[in-house]
Amino acid sequence: MIPTLKVRDVPPRAAFALEQAGVHPLLARLFAARGVRNSDDLDDGLARLLPPSTLKGSAEAARLLADAIDGRQRICIVADYDCDGATACAVALRGLVMLGADNSALTHVVPDRQVHGYGLTPTIVDLAMALRPDVLVTVDNGIASDAGVAHARALGLQVLITDHHLPAAGAHGVRLPDANVIVNPSQPGCGFVSKALAGVGVMFYVLLALRAELRQRGRFDATNQPKLDALLDLVALGTVADVVKLDENNRRLVAQGLKRIRAGRMQPGVAALFAAAGRSAQRASAFDFGFALGPRINAAGRLSDMSLGIECLLTDDATRAAELAAQLDAINRERREVEAGMRDQAAVLLDRLMPDADSATPPALVLYDADFHEGVVGIVAGRMKDRLHRPTFVFARGSDGLLKGSGRSIPGFHLRDALDLVSKRHPGVLKKFGGHAMAAGCTVDEADFATFDGALQQVAADWLQPEALTRTVATDGPLAIEYFCIDTVTRIDAQVWGQGFEAPVFCDEVEILQQRLVGEKHMKLRVRHQGQLRDAIWFGHAEPLPQRVRLAYRLNLDEFQGQQRLQMVVEAAE
Numbered sequence: 001m002i003p004t005l006k007v008r009d010v011p012p013r014a015a016f017a018l019e020q021a022g023v024h025p026l027l028a029r030l031f032a033a034r035g036v037r038n039s040d041d042l043d044d045g046l047a048r049l050l051p052p053s054t055l056k057g058s059a060e061a062a063r064l065l066a067d068a069i070d071g072r073q074r075i076c077i078v079a080d081y082d083c084d085g086a087t088a089c090a091v092a093l094r095g096l097v098m099l100g101a102d103n104s105a106l107t108h109v110v111p112d113r114q115v116h117g118y119g120l121t122p123t124i125v126d127l128a129m130a131l132r133p134d135v136l137v138t139v140d141n142g143i144a145s146d147a148g149v150a151h152a153r154a155l156g157l158q159v160l161i162t163d164h165h166l167p168a169a170g171a172h173g174v175r176l177p178d179a180n181v182i183v184n185p186s187q188p189g190c191g192f193v194s195k196a197l198a199g200v201g202v203m204f205y206v207l208l209a210l211r212a213e214l215r216q217r218g219r220f221d222a223t224n225q226p227k228l229d230a231l232l233d234l235v236a237l238g239t240v241a242d243v244v245k246l247d248e249n250n251r252r253l254v255a256q257g258l259k260r261i262r263a264g265r266m267q268p269g270v271a272a273l274f275a276a277a278g279r280s281a282q283r284a285s286a287f288d289f290g291f292a293l294g295p296r297i298n299a300a301g302r303l304s305d306m307s308l309g310i311e312c313l314l315t316d317d318a319t320r321a322a323e324l325a326a327q328l329d330a331i332n333r334e335r336r337e338v339e340a341g342m343r344d345q346a347a348v349l350l351d352r353l354m355p356d357a358d359s360a361t362p363p364a365l366v367l368y369d370a371d372f373h374e375g376v377v378g379i380v381a382g383r384m385k386d387r388l389h390r391p392t393f394v395f396a397r398g399s400d401g402l403l404k405g406s407g408r409s410i411p412g413f414h415l416r417d418a419l420d421l422v423s424k425r426h427p428g429v430l431k432k433f434g435g436h437a438m439a440a441g442c443t444v445d446e447a448d449f450a451t452f453d454g455a456l457q458q459v460a461a462d463w464l465q466p467e468a469l470t471r472t473v474a475t476d477g478p479l480a481i482e483y484f485c486i487d488t489v490t491r492i493d494a495q496v497w498g499q500g501f502e503a504p505v506f507c508d509e510v511e512i513l514q515q516r517l518v519g520e521k522h523m524k525l526r527v528r529h530q531g532q533l534r535d536a537i538w539f540g541h542a543e544p545l546p547q548r549v550r551l552a553y554r555l556n557l558d559e560f561q562g563q564q565r566l567q568m569v570v571e572a573a574e
Contacts, residue, residue: 003471005574008033044255052209056190057183062213069101076133077108080140081301083294087238088139088200090313095207098226107131110306120148140199144168149177162202196245200238232257233266240286241294245500254496269312272325286498299332302375342380363460365392366453372396378406389471407440412468415440422455473572475507475552481530509550538570550574
């Protein structure tokens with residue numbers, strides 16, 4: 001789909017105020033276009049973090065955990081099988097030890113995606129019971145685990161849920177599981193301003209509250225308390241990898257994590273992952289989290305066992321960390337191969353749906369093939385969503401015979417709310433579902449696949465206006481010639497960019513002088529831009545471009561044999 005390039009509005013007063021406060025003129029323009037109104041919004045100091053006291057349930061969670069530590073109770077962390085869940089598990093276990101818990105009293109379990117499914121199920125509770133816990137603490141899951149929580153409570157366990165997903169909807173409003181304590185910024189009555197906190201962020205805040213509780217109990221004072229900021233490399237990684245909105249609070253968490261990594265202060269596993277990915281920790285960016293480290297950890301949960309990822313983040317042995325990072329890198333290469341095959345098959349399914357150029361694109365895409373791999377459906381859904389700019393679900397058959405679907409959405413279509421409406425219109429079709437606005441998952445019986453397909457199509461047709469079905473690429477307009485330099489790349493890369501605070505994309509008209517295909521699927525370009533010759537590359541694009549074209553691009557440093565040169569990385573063309 002050919003996108004429309006739209007230049008972001010830059011409020012002149014905000015840009016001027018930022019410049020007056022000492023912000024570089026280009027950065028002032030970029031920040032103002034993203035809603036920053038004054039330099040205080042750019043202060044990434046730890047003192048500017050939202051206070052834990054405003055996170056509902058954090059004080060109660062702190063007392064529960066402090067009592068467990070004092071009583072030498074066994075605590076079991078119930079993790080999730082993605083990067084957010086893995087980092088949250090590592091933060092929980094490392095943080096509890098820092099705050100005085102006996103390491104021998106701490107254990108963890110993580111579901112196998114294909115065997116156990118998602119969340120705190122009764123089966124996972126039974127698995128945890130083999131470790132003889134007194135307390136279960138969920139990280140990045142649990143808010144919709146009614147049956148699992150009930151089962152755990154019936155067995156005499158205390159249950160603390162830390163999660164960030166939306167609660168389930170019941171017949172009379174939001175339905176919450178009967179846990180001892182729930183900490184979730186998305187639960188009713190929570191005044192925590194940042195609803196975008198990732199699962200790892202929620203657990204970090206619980207540890208902050210626990211430290212405050214232990215201070216009150218006289219374990220330590222403000223001068224000798226454990227420094228939990230040592231965990232911020234993990235918090236930053238999980239936050240970016242989960243693609244949550246980088247609001248002010250999340251940007252501060254990520255910025256602090258990046259500062260530690262650039263200074264060489266990180267867990268051995270994080271350092272090993274940078275090395276395995278061939279990235280420089282000294283020049284770490286949020287991009288590295290999202291596209292290098294995060295995928296390697298996620299690959300374990302998709303194709304193998306997330307215990308590998310968690311162990312990599314937990315070990316203090318640099319040699320062992322390197323071994324685990326190498327294994328994760330190998331699994332990630334396998335994931336790429338599986339994904340490539342699934343994308344090819346998905347393209348065949350799309351050709352059947354739209355056999356010729358005149359075929360109308362449906363309002364939503366729902367794809368299933370018997371050979372699809374359950375661990376990779378979310379990635380393929382994202383690729384298809386990007387290709388056609390439609391809400392997309394991709395399904396694979398699980399080990400229990402049910403179809404497990406992962407969905408990705410477009411702006412203006414709340415995927416989790418759409419599933420909720422499907423469940424109301426067609427009771428029983430969705431065995432279970434959950435998620436967020438832009439990403440969600442569900443389970444259906446194969447016999448109900450067509451019903452779900454039609455139901456989601458109808459919701460999309462009802463909700464999506466024609467303008468929402470046109471892909472728009474937000475840009476920051478032309479880049480002045482004086483800013484087309486290495487210094488600009490350095491300034492931009494030093495900032496925190498991500499979901500909801502997107503990295504700068506500039507937009508200029510260029511003349512195409514040369515174009516050739518490299519690696520069979522990438523277009524290498526030589527262009528004339530503002531009277532200067534520039535190099536450009538468009539990854540994943542193989543179709544030739546007209547002689548004059550308007551490009552949306554990121555400015556990038558291409559490094560080869562120790563040499564650096566500027567390069568335009570094309571995102572779209574008009």
